[in-house]
Each structure stands twice: as structure tokens, then as C-alpha cells.
Amino acid sequence: MTAIEGSVALVTGGQRGIGKAFVEELLARGAKKVYATARKPGPSHDERVEVLALDVTDDASVAALAERARDVDTVFNNAGVLYRAPLLTSDLTQVKDMFDTNVFGPLRIAQAFAPVLANNGGGVLVDMHSLLSWSAGGGGYGASKAALWSLTNSLRIELAAQNTQVVGVHLGFADTDMVSAIPVQKISADDVARIVLDGVERGDSEVLVDDVTRKIKSALSGPVEGLTLGIGR
Template sequence: MKIDGTTALVTGGLRGLGAAFTAELLARGAKKVYATSRGTASHDDPRVETVALDVDDAAAVAAFARTATDVDLVVNNAGLATGSNLLTSPLDDVRREFETNVFGVLHVARAFAPVLAANGGGALLDVHSVLSWATTGSGYEASKAAAWGVTNGLRALLAPQGTLVTGLHLGYTDTDMIAHLDVPKNDPRDVARAALDGIGRDATEVLADEVSRQVKSLLSGDPAALVL
């Protein structure tokens, strides 16, 4: 899929990796980017339309899709990490991660699938993580594993309408979510470039860094090797 001339939707598109996607889409010639956030915000590029949207709210997502009928590329980027432990944290913390990282992804995909179909198929990019495959036992990791499964299902269901469905996996990336961690981090813009390069070559999966490639290579082995 060509990025030039597209109209894109980036959920969580004003901060962190989402902001990098918004910037990279503009640099590649997108004619319009809807950038969502939970609160009100603005952007200094007239091609960016900011939208207050909570992806956990299925009705709000559906209502927005009824107005954003020009979208032909969706970047499902919005995510949430509470730091939950599957055994010891309040279950509500785990549930919040699933609401955003799994059901939020699904709300957006369900609402915009007909829009993409009407516009010739287009593309849907879901942002996963290397933690879709590796784990310390957190709710975030479990939710990202579930999101990977959702993306694989969407790929099968949306293929007949000509929609490219791409899953993006990445390791630690320099965003607010992991600002407290003193570890080597990807540049968000590099990740966005890799993802959009993948869409440009119709890739169904993008491994944005070496750690994602290494962990992916372990999937055919003993699952115990995936415990971090």
C-alpha cells in the first residue's frame, strides 16, 4: 500500500509512538491524519485533525467511524500498562489492560472495517510488542499476546475485502510508558518508519528491532524459554 495521498487514523496519535506515526505519515505524504487522544489537544500541522476518543468506548468509536468515512489506513496504537501482576495485582488492573489493549483494538477494527472496505480495502496496522511472545507474568504481556491473536483473526476475516492487516512487534521504545526504565530504547520514529515500510511492501508482520527478531525465533521451542 502506498502511504502518499492516504487518509490515516492513528489512535493515541499525539504522544510517544503514536506521535511518531503521525509525523512519519505526514513526511510520507499522507493528505490527512486523524490523531486521537483521551483528552482534547491540538496539532500545529493543518493536515492533522485531533479527535478526543477513548478506544475503550465502543459506541464512541463507532460514532467516530460514521464521520471519518475517508480513512484508508488505520494504526491501532493506543495502549495501556498498569504494571499489574497476573497473580497478585487487583484484577481490575489486569482488566483495564485488556479493555484497551485487546477490546480497544477490536472496537476500532470493527468500526472501521466497513470504512476501509468502502475505500478499496486499505490497511490496518496493530501495534503489538515483543511481549506478545515473552513474559514476566504481567497483565500487559498477556493482553498483548491476546491482541496478537485478535490481529491474526482479523487478517483472515478482512482478507476478502482486500484489507492488509499488519502486526507490529517491538522491544523497549522511548515513550512515556517506559520512561522510568533505565534500559536501551528504540527511537519511536525508527519504529514508525519500519512499520510504514512494511505496509509499503504489503507485509503482514513487522519486527522492528533485533530483540523482536530474536524472540520470534524462539517460538518453535519450549515456551519456558520465553520467560524473561
């Protein structure tokens, strides 16, 4: 069991979409302080929120954040990018950018904050995956989320010795700017935050947010042809 009340949290990409919802839900559950990051941060009107600049693709930016936020005990690796990037026809720089942000970005954060979490009793690391971690059809974005899923599972093993709870979150379409142009039914960002924090407080290692994600996971033991789906997060 992990208590949110009284915690100090870090949310990357914390000023819009699911990240913003995480910040609000953390505060509603009694978090003492939340660091919310963005590449171009704007002000916060809540004194419990400290807004900081962060580029997860930049080693120096991540290191500076870890030095500043040494009281953190809960980390949400939420920052990410999505491009429509079919693997065979896309500019490879787009695919590389998604991997740098969606895979190596969370790894940079994990490496920088593992000592911080250890010093503060172990804490929690939450990584935001996708149903495209398991399903086909997401091009470079799906490949990056599959890599992040694998990374999270290995981090869970490596961080167990310092008593850090590692939570992998999978979901389909959330109602955010990232997928605003995709005409499908979407879950609200507020519901995502609530469901994820319920899982964190239960001590879960994995949170499957919605029915479509649970359906895809249940298909993993079947033929690979059954894993085809369009882009989601």
C-alpha cells in the same frame, strides 16, 4: 504494495509517543490527511492533522469516530495502556482495564472501521503488539498483547475478502513515556514509525521492529523456559 502518499490515515493515541511519530512519518511520506486521537486531545499546528477525542473502551466514542472519519483508508491501532500487574497479586481491575484498552479497544476500532476501509478500497489495518505477545514475564500487560496478536491474526483472515492489508507490529522497548522508568536501551519512536511504514508500503503482514523481538520470535520453537523476558513494548 501499499502507497502512503495521498492516503487518509487514523492513528489512535496519536498525540504522544509512537502514535505522534506515526503521524509525523505519515505526513512526511505524503499522507493527505491524518486523524490523530486522544482521550484528552490538544491542538495541532498542521492543517493536515485533525485531532479528535476518542476513548477506545467506549462503544459510543468509537462509533462517533467512525461516522466522522469516513474517508479513512489506513488505520493504526496504537492506543494502549501498561500497568505493572503481576497476575497473582494485582488488583484484577487493572488487568481488566488493560484488556479493555489493549484488546477490546482495537477490536472495537476494527469492527467500526472495517466497512469504512471496504468502502475506500480495502486499505490497511495496523495493530501494535509487543515482544511480550510471545515472551513470559509481562503479567497482565503481556497477556493482553498475546491476546491482541491472536485477534490480529484472525482479523487478517476475516478482512482478506475485502482486500484489507492487516499488519501486526512487534517491538521491545521504545523511548516513550510508557516505559520511561525502565532502565534499558530503547529504540526511538521515530525509528519505530519509519520501520513500520516501510513494512506497510512493502505489503508486509508482520513487522518485527528490533533485534530483541526477532530473537524472541526465533525462540518460539524451543522450550518455553527460553521465552522469559521483562516488560517491553
